[in-house]
Amino acid sequence: MAGPCLPCGTRPLGAIYFSAENTPPQRLVPGADGAEATVSPLEGGHDSWVKSIAVLPDGRGVVTAGYDGRLVWFDDAGKTPQMVRAIEAHDGWVRSVAASPDGRLLASCGNDRLVRLWDAADGRELAVLSGHESHVYEVAWRPDGSAVVSCDLKGVVKEWDPSAGVLRRDIATADALWKYDPTFRADIGGARSIGFNTAGSQLALGGITKVTNAFAGIGKPVIVLVDWEQPALPDKADQAADAAASQDASPEAKAAEATGVRQLLGKGAGDGVCWGVAWHPEGFWIGQAGGGGGGWLRFFRPDATEDFHAMKLPANGRGMALSPDGTGVAVAMADGFLRVYGLHG
């Protein structure tokens, strides 16, 4: 591909969807028995880069989200994907689109600080969810379809009720994912990747933390792990009381106990951002980092804070998709390649 690849999605049958700057999104279908893969473009509908791709279940199509503010539906059942419809979805960039587990609904978010819900079948807008005060970077569905969560530039995480179209709660402020850099006078952060574990008991938010130079991307890739059954957000007095009551624990452990929020950092991780995060069906998290420290895949057990395995990538990754059966992971890379790695026990 010309230029860096962007995030991608996968189908159980093996198709991988990805995009790359000015090139239309692509569908890659691996060839059977060693035959060459087939790559088909998803042409039309966008006049800017595609940032996010939602793959609807049961072959019901693919929806792409662009920096042009549009959502575009494709019928990909045939040999050549066909555009079905394009809608003006957000004012400014659409940063993420996600399909509900049953494929009936879509959630999208963007620079207009809104989360929007759509009928996946016909593109009707069902709800406009307001409350974020900065660009909304990521959106995801809980695996049982009961909730939509979103995270913005400043690490504010909200849970929305998709049936009623209302805010259910503020889950956590993942403030590790945000910093205002006073030298450059700019905000840096936000969730750059998002995912649930299968049970829906943990929410993972990938991004950058410990930033020392925003404009050079000097900071550490991190996964912020939020317990779904999070205690109510404590106020400062409660936090102080909790800290006094558990003086033997480390500050990080105290914070995790008080808020249900933990950070996963790779051992000796170089600088970068966690651009991809996914829960493996065998019970561990995969994070995909890229930045000044190069490209990495890192593997974390759900109860640990450091990785138990890491793999260096040949280039910076910019997005990741795990096959539903957990046997392969596709990483879209900045050198223009999409690389697929097998995951074998």
Add this chain to the structure above:
Amino acid sequence: MASNPACRSADHALSRRSLLGGLGVGALGMCGGLAATPGLAEAVKSGSKRVLVVFLHGGVSQLESWDPKPGTDTGGPFRAIPTSVPGTHISELLPHTATQMHRLSIIRSLDTKNGDHGRGQREMISGRDQPAPFDYPSLGAVVAKTSTPTGFSLPGHILIRGAGTGPGSAAYLGPQFAGVAMNDGKPPEYTARPEGLTGEADRRRAALRSRFNDRFAGRRRTADTDAYTFSYDQALDLLDQREVFDVTKESVRDHDRYGSHEFGQHCLLARRLLERGVPFVQVNHSNYDTHFENFDFHIEQLGEFDRPFATLVNDLTERGLMEDTLVCVMSEFGRTPRINDRYGRDHWGTSWSIVMGGAGVQSGGIIGRTNADGTAVEDRAVDHGHVFHTILQAIGVDSLGEFHVAGRDHPIADPAKGPIDELLA
């Protein structure tokens, strides 16, 4: 104290041939030493034109601002939008500025051959190649010296900054033309009367100092003593005019129009200073040094820049100030057309853009052209030297002239360069 020579002799003057024909002349009343210098009154005009520089620190991306290349490998994700000038498009990140482009011109062919921050800042603000064996006066100092009206008691060269580099050097023109900084938009330092000191006591104290100074100057006057005297006199003037620097005096409506954030407030302050005749105002906006996540950061920074800047241009026009105020938006360089592997753009001095308008320069124009992917200038390459000449000529200063300082002739601008004539036609 080491100092550049200033106010030392009749030689410290702007030569007659440096003035454009037909302009008025008068004494430079703000500097006691200069005002006493024979012949200077004839050499320095009583200027009425002003310069506003908006300096986008760190190097704004030309591809995300004035020279978009949508749909190319280098163009990035943003689209180009039409402007108030038919056929002229700029980045979609500047929708408010797009409505003002009939009052501005774009120079799309800067080739400054430099990718160093410090050098770029010095070159763009001094119009000279750096490093050089010599310290050249900054644009603000030259404008203050040549265009400060007679008897004008405010500083002629003011920098409003939240961040970015400090005021430009006055070099051999002398410290009285160096920039006065309004850090974080606050009034210049040491311009408030200390608590416990009454106005009457202060006046008596100043009078005593003045008598001592006059007596000393009669025997051992130097550039340093004149500069020292000037700084005291200016501080006394500013004590009585502090509200000039008080942006809270502007209306609530104007605060809303410009925005409550730092750059909005600084633009409103710039309008206030220009309305009061300050010859040179520079507003820094920081920062654009986006080696990482160039596109996200340009949304953030240009999103802050766009509305206040467009509002300022509109206000200057509606208040009749634009015809006598040269407005220039510049950086130390542009950013690489190639997008790096962190979605950043790096330093690039080979083919980038600035914007200029007002003071009678051609508006709605585009000077120069880059190639399809923005990696090279295809037509009308210019650099900091040409820009410097153009700004000065637009406000009526013959940039091909010279300053005479301490027996030496100093070309006002780089004699190897000249103005961009198309803009001055």
